[in-house]
Amino acid sequence: MELPKDAAMLLSVVNMKLRDFYPSLGTFCEEAGVGEEELKARLAAIDYEYDAERNQFV
DSSP states (O other): OOOOSSHHHHHHHHHHHHHHTOSSHHHHHHHHTOOHHHHHHHHHTTTOOEETTTTEEO
């Protein structure tokens, strides 16, 4: 899966996918072929972190 390079667009796409299709970040990352820590780092750069209880970046 090709993910957006822009961090704000990435946040939007990832949160939508987590909300609508994936029960966890790990499942999303596995199916998208992206490293979980890499994704977390990219979104941490714009002050978002993953909340497992909500299953989204906040």
